[in-house]
Amino acid sequence: MLLLCVVFSSFSSIVSAQSQEKLKVLVVGMTHDHVHGILQFHKQGRVIITGIVESNPELIERYKKSYQLPDALFFNTISSALKATKPQAALAFNAINEHLAVVEACLPQGIPVMVEKPLATTLEDAKKIEALSKKYNTAVLTNYETTWYNSNHYAKDQVDQGNLGKIHKIVVHSGHEGPKEIGCSKEFLDWLTDPVKNGGGASRDFGCYGANLMTWLMHGKAPKSVTAIIQQYKPAVYPKVDDVATILLEYENATGVIEASWNWPYSIKDMEIFGSSAYFHAVDAQTIVQKKQQSKPISGMAPAAVYGDFISYLEAFLTGKITDTNDLSSLSNNLLVVKILEAATRSAKEGKKIMLD
Known part of the structure; x- marks a missing residue:
């Protein structure tokens, strides 16, 4: 951090x-x-x-x-x-x-x-x-x-230990039926659906999860380019902001796919990792699925993570127990998240791939 x-x-x-x-x-x-x-x-x-x-x-x-x-x-x-x-x-x-x-x-x-x-x-x-x-x-x-999801931390361990081989693709789905549909408060909706106060709609609200996790798994390395399709499926409900986004991150030897939406039939925050020798799916906070070449998928529960919520994490950080410079909550990671999201907004507006420095 x-x-x-x-x-x-x-x-x-x-x-x-x-x-x-x-x-x-x-x-x-x-x-x-x-x-x-x-x-x-x-x-x-x-x-x-x-x-x-x-x-x-x-x-x-x-x-x-x-x-x-x-x-x-x-x-x-x-x-x-x-x-x-x-x-x-x-x-x-x-x-x-x-x-x-x-x-x-x-x-x-x-x-x-x-x-x-x-x-x-x-x-x-x-x-x-x-x-x-x-x-x-x-x-x-x-x-x-998602920082407190045991499945994501177990996934990171598998990647770092080389158990998936070379990482070729990461796919993160994040979203739900929509903030209005699930009953968010009026005060929350007032700024969440404001393009200035929130920066956008689902592309920012849920796109940030994928950018955060991918930056973490890629050890803080920025993608070469960002390409995005950002749309409105429900303009009558969310007239000022987008409600669905697909964002592609191009790395040197891998691709990241961020799928963010306020239009899905249920709430989802999952992550798939495709490696050269194995596949890993963090289905939810606890559930994992792993599959190696020529073998049946194995489902199970991820081992418990060190920190179960943001308060236990904050307590650990303040006492100097967290030293990862690319941690999920770190400033370095989240600077890159904002850079990716801003590039995605620009890509969708201009209809082209945006190269990052």
Whole structure:
């Protein structure tokens, strides 16, 4: 992970000394429905929320009632929250184009930030985040659900150990019936279906998963080119953004296929890896299928991964236990994710292959 050995050399000692204490976090924004996760952890007593930054009164009242949150926990601005509290990290649950502002407020005070995927809507914003991380020697992480899939970590082990032979193709499917169809909140839909606030539709919301996993499996190597077909199957439902995308990544000796959609009949997040001597399918978080040449497929359950959720990962990161510079949540990985997604948007708009530097 970018600057891992340096970014938290001083901070990790503080966290280590407090290893028996609950992690203290600042929640920035509540418009992302994934905020339910951290609120549940807080309700269960697993973490301590030192403050919540949110300005929408209706949203505040709804969550106060649902999770029995006191008035004193809420702040209108990040600066006021940081003056009154001392979190160990800030977690951003707001629109993607607002991530930069969270980083700008927290990093100068040495507060690391974890944002929900993807890192940013534009490569320009992503590079600004990188510059701030370097300047203030403080990390910015990106959270993906698939980071906690045991099947994906087992797949990476199989690739790294050479058990699949040379990797020729990786296919990642990510999507569901659509955010409106599955009942996402109005506040979430307002920015998720906005081309500026989200950067796009399904191509960004779900395309990032494939780019993240492929960058990880390819050990941080960028593809040579990106080619994309980005469409609207439901313009009446999502008039401003795309709802389906197919993105092709061309590597030196391999191809990546990212299939992202808000149109599938069920929710899916899986990954297929075709090697020269074996095939691997991470069917879901736990289920795997493997097949070698001239043999029957073998199905089973993946061994347990080290980190089961974003909080256990964050705790491990803050105590210096994670040192992978190409980790799934790393800044280096997610800078490339944004670069790939921006190239995909351009490819679909211009109708041509986009060569990457």
